[in-house]
Amino acid sequence: MSATIDSGGPLAGVRVLDLTSVLMGPFATQLLGDMGADVVKIEAPAGDTSRGIGPMRNPGMGAGYLHVNRNKRSVCIDLKNPAGRDLLIELARTADVLVYNVRPAAMRRLRLGYEDLSAVNPKLIYAGMVGYGQTGPYAELPAYDDLIQGAAGVPSLLSVVGDGVPRYVPLAFVDRTVGLAAVNAITAALYQRSRIGRGQSIEVPMFETMVPFVLGEHMAGQTFEPALGPAGYPRLLAPERTPYQTTDGHICALVYTDRQWRSFYEITGRGDAFDRDPRVVNIGERTKNIGALCAENATHFRTDSTANWLVRLNAADIPCMRLNTLESLFTDPQLQATGFFEMVEHPSEGRLRQMRVPASSSEPGRSEVLPAPRLGEHSREVLNEIGLDAKAIDALIASGAIKAS
Numbered sequence: 001m002s003a004t005i006d007s008g009g010p011l012a013g014v015r016v017l018d019l020t021s022v023l024m025g026p027f028a029t030q031l032l033g034d035m036g037a038d039v040v041k042i043e044a045p046a047g048d049t050s051r052g053i054g055p056m057r058n059p060g061m062g063a064g065y066l067h068v069n070r071n072k073r074s075v076c077i078d079l080k081n082p083a084g085r086d087l088l089i090e091l092a093r094t095a096d097v098l099v100y101n102v103r104p105a106a107m108r109r110l111r112l113g114y115e116d117l118s119a120v121n122p123k124l125i126y127a128g129m130v131g132y133g134q135t136g137p138y139a140e141l142p143a144y145d146d147l148i149q150g151a152a153g154v155p156s157l158l159s160v161v162g163d164g165v166p167r168y169v170p171l172a173f174v175d176r177t178v179g180l181a182a183v184n185a186i187t188a189a190l191y192q193r194s195r196i197g198r199g200q201s202i203e204v205p206m207f208e209t210m211v212p213f214v215l216g217e218h219m220a221g222q223t224f225e226p227a228l229g230p231a232g233y234p235r236l237l238a239p240e241r242t243p244y245q246t247t248d249g250h251i252c253a254l255v256y257t258d259r260q261w262r263s264f265y266e267i268t269g270r271g272d273a274f275d276r277d278p279r280v281v282n283i284g285e286r287t288k289n290i291g292a293l294c295a296e297n298a299t300h301f302r303t304d305s306t307a308n309w310l311v312r313l314n315a316a317d318i319p320c321m322r323l324n325t326l327e328s329l330f331t332d333p334q335l336q337a338t339g340f341f342e343m344v345e346h347p348s349e350g351r352l353r354q355m356r357v358p359a360s361s362s363e364p365g366r367s368e369v370l371p372a373p374r375l376g377e378h379s380r381e382v383l384n385e386i387g388l389d390a391k392a393i394d395a396l397i398a399s400g401a402i403k404a405s
Contacts, residue, residue, distance in 0.1 A: 007071075009036020009366035014190065016040065017091055017098040018072065021048040023145075024175035024206070025101035025129055026068040028182040032097070033071030034357045036366045040095075040382055041072040042088065044079070045403055047375040057349050060375055066352065069372035075383070076376030076403035079110055083401035090386055092117045092124060097186055101129040103140065104203075114201040125189045127202040129182050134203060143206050145174040152210040157218075160232075161239045177213065178206045235287050240294035243323045244301035250323040251306050253313055255297065261286070263316040268300045346371045379404035 006012045014037040018029040026041075026048065033039040041048075053064030075091075078084040089112075092098060098117060100107055107113050107128070114126045131143020138151075146168050149155060155166035182204045189200055217236055221229025235241065243250040255264045265274040274280060279289040286293060301309060306322055313320040324332060335341060339356065346352050349371075357365070379402050383393050396402045 006038070007036055007366045007368040007370075008364055009034075010361075010363070011187075011190075012036040012366075014038065014096045015094065017042055017088070017095045019098065019100040019102075020129065021101070022050050022175075023064075023068060023172050024179050025099060025182075026050065027176055028129065028179035028186075029072065029099055030068050030070060031179070031183045032186065033370070034366060037071075037097075039072040040091065040378070041069065041074045041373065042079075042091075043074055043076050043375055045076060045400075047076070051375070061349050061372070066346075066349070066372045067354070070354070071366065071370045072373060073370070073378035073382055074373035074376055075379045076405075077379075078401055079112070081399070081401040083396060083399055085110060085112065087383070087396070087401065088112065089117070089120055091382075093120050094386070095121065095124060096190070097125045097127060099127045099129070099182070099186070104128055104130060104134060105140065118199060118201075122198050123193060124199040125186060125193065125202065126199065127182060127186050127189070127204065129178060129204045129206070131205065132207045133205045138207065145172045148174045148178075148206045148210055151207050152214050154210075154214065157214070157237070160237050161241065174206060174210055178204060178209050181209045233287075235290045238291040238294055240291045240298065242294075244298050246301055246306045246309055247304060249306045251301060251309050251313075251320060252323055253297075253301070253309070253318060253320040255318055256283075258282070260316075260318050263318055264297070267312050267316050344369075344371070348374060374405050376403040376405045 011032060014032075016029055016032050016037045016039045018025070018039050018041045020026055020029060021043075029037075029039050029041070047060055048065060048069070050062065050065040050068065051060040052062055054062040056062040077087055079088060104113070117124055117126060130139075131141060131148065132138035149168050150166075152174075155168055158169070159166040182202075185202045185204055189202055193199055215231070217233040218231050220231050220233055221227050222231045243252045255261055261280045262271075262274050265271055265277075265280075278285060279293060280286055304312075310320055310322065329335065330341065340358070342354050342356050344352055344354055380390075380393055383396075383402070384390075388396075393402070393404070397404055
């Protein structure tokens with residue numbers, strides 16, 4: 001027998017076994033949980049590594065962990081213990097999705113590959129988030145956000161627009177981007193299963209997912225064979241394309257269309273010059289001359305305050321936005337008005353600030369939000385749902401196959 005938590009939402013009734021850790025996988029499974037899935041987080045005895053990241057009030061409950069593990073239940077299983085491995089097989093019998101982010105070879109060594117699990121549950125969607133496509137020479141290489149940024153060429157792009165030094169983007173944006181790609185693949189597979197009646201194995205590679213994010217704009221002349229020019233989109237690679245300094249801060253402004261450029265010339269007292277300037281006659285010419293144009297724009301922005309520029313640009317219908325910092329995000333008027341930051345009471349961690357799910361729907365969403373769980377907090381609860389009684393669970397704890405808090 002089994003039971004699945006139903007808290008409402010579009011994925012209500014879907015059970016996900018989450019074997020992932022750190023950020024990429026947990027971010028993906030949190031999104032599934034936010035949509036109503038019953039996410040059972042399977043953790044090793046040492047717990048998810050991210051439990052130790054960031055400030056914390058109690059051991060194993062770091063800020064880094066708290067922000068990617070809500071709407072989950074934690075079951076602590078030693079999968080290297082034969083009894084622990086057998087326990088996962090039992091959980092998989094009635095699960096809808098299993099997600100992992102270790103190398104497939106590691107899953108095969110545990111005898112938890114797709115063939116092993118689909119044999120007991122042909123409807124299971126088995127989703128692997130891997131570093132590289134498994135038919136290429138990089139298949140067995142380790143993969144982390146920084147490494148995939150490098151493999152996809154991101155630090156090289158930053159060196160072009162910066163000081164010549166390759167740098168990583170100061171966000172784990174690969175992990176989150178690939179996490180989103182995995183959610184897309186999993187939800188599509190759930191829909192396909194509703195039509196064909198069987199599950200499937202999914203592979204979401206980090207490297208191959210990120211390359212289109214780079215080359216989508218920057219393939220440029222290399223799109224054609226023979227090439228019509230080098231790779232690289234000049235507008236995005238202009239070192240001068242930065243937030244503009246004002247008299248008291250910075251502003252982000254995008255002068256893009258013909259009308260917007262004409263308006264910008266007018267509000268900077270150069271209206272008569274627009275029609276005589278060949279650099280701005282069309283988007284192609286502006287792209288060729290974007291560096292010089294951005295540098296010229298910068299001289300105008302330095303003459304007035306951010307607040308005044310926001311008024312002037314908005315009046316001219318030129319897209320603009322104040323430059324936020326990490327600190328100012330918490331008081332941003334838009335985020336305050338939409339209630340983006342929520343203060344919640346965590347059962348063990350006390351009062352916390354969390355970010356709400358940004359998407360909304362005309363249909364009811366998840367009705368109950370579960371706080372990020374303590375290690376093994378739900379071991380007894382979940383195992384009881386698959387038919388194990390207290391005596392059997394105590395025996396598994398004594399054998400070291402599981403832990404329960």
